[in-house]
Amino acid sequence: MTERADWIAVDWGTTNLRAFAMQGATVLARAQSNAGMATLAPEGFEPALTALIGPWLGGGPLPVIACGMVGSRQGWREAPYRSVPCAPLGSRMTHLSTACGIDVHLVSGLAQASPPDVMRGEETQIAGFLSLNPSWDGVLCLPGTHTKWAHLSAGEVVSFQTFMTGELFDLLGTASVLRHALTGEGWEADAFEASVRETMARPERLAARLFALRAANLLEGTGPAATRASLSGLLIGAEIAAARPYWLGQNLAILGTGTQARAYRDALALQGVTAMLTDTERATLAGLTSAHRSLKARP
């Protein structure tokens, strides 16, 4: 790093820790480790962070803005939830100082009272998405282990809804009887499309259709590529059926550009809905940059 960083952006989730040496909104360097929240005891956060960002601190301590599960009850320190409807970022963050004088600011997650729901990390991506797309109104879908659908209007998160689709896909694929039908790689787009159409039409039959994947593997020799695409299609189809009030007749964008985000886009396209894809890291950094600016603006 020949240029001088003036702050550090941190995206600290359940399984990963990612850090970015920043000069304003520009990334000068990046680093990451697998020291996610789930792997750390409370006293483990400070050494995990300093090990990763230490090389950038030759000129002295820099402020850190961090989002994600680092601010959860099981994290470094609990950053209280803010209640929707509200702007994705608040005017205050949760502050702590490390032994070597680094100021760490944790972004608050969002909570919804009814139906009960929470998010941590996605509020920063939403803020970033809005700063990249000013005055955008509509629904943002954020695929992940726990996929979120957020209704955004006039710069605020009006409401949101979480689906456990990603976690169900992982558990069913690795720990259930279906794992025997998934020993191999690949993806069959036709099987995905057929399964999406099936659960969109009859979402209540999901639990029955899951075991049929194993039976089709046993009786008809259906291979792992078709089984994997079908499992994904059944789960995403059921989610899109349940999320209909979110996407029907709305401006729609999807955060992400990888396999999972493209699967959501393809499933929505079967309903005649066109959704824009946005890069997740770009949104996260834009959101953390907004949080850093608000910190500097504070009296």
Added chain:
Amino acid sequence: MTERADWIAVDWGTTNLRAFAMQGATVLARAQSNAGMATLAPEGFEPALTALIGPWLGGGPLPVIACGMVGSRQGWREAPYRSVPCAPLGSRMTHLSTACGIDVHLVSGLAQASPPDVMRGEETQIAGFLSLNPSWDGVLCLPGTHTKWAHLSAGEVVSFQTFMTGELFDLLGTASVLRHALTGEGWEADAFEASVRETMARPERLAARLFALRAANLLEGTGPAATRASLSGLLIGAEIAAARPYWLGQNLAILGTGTQARAYRDALALQGVTAMLTDTERATLAGLTSAHRSLKARP
């Protein structure tokens, strides 16, 4: 055992091995171990069986009739599926002999071509149920890791449908983010009932309601007893919604008398459906006894 056994009944599932020293239809002794199919390599089945039933063989080898996953592709030897519609038990079993001269007869499972489905073990319970309730027509629900609904008429299995509800409950409760909300015992009947009603009314919202259990735990302090009952209610409610063509306007019986069977009975009662509960072991033994009789009757 003062009386003399003339055959041995074996119920050999994925996780357990249960054996019964039988004289006709009477149980003289019972034994069990955790040498389930999933724990054994192919060469491990014979020693696991002889270790368990050895004490009963003082008078010489006895024939063994075995049902369950022992006859699957990953079992001792594959007993080919029979196709529905058909009687639950066929006239032939898969035969093998052990080194010490024990004749083992494996009961075949049942397969359905469309929609693809399979069962192993439940066909024996169904045969036993029918021998205990001659000329019974209707639908039998067999709760378990993979719950089956079987339409029975004129002594045959006409069709059946498997739901992964039990496995989903276990995976979500022990391996998903919901496990954090389930650290403790208990059951709240009101929460079960409310959740059954909710997914019966809007089954497509299952994936969304699951995460809400965790959010309610975080935001409202909902305890493990209510969360556990709600999780069960959401999953069983979704299954009962999907299985409606099976139970609507039919004679209905449930195999089992434990917690899980009673949860299905209570959920069905909310729909105004009365289901008879039958003891599983009694049905299994009656089915294996029928299989043993057919063996003796063979020329």
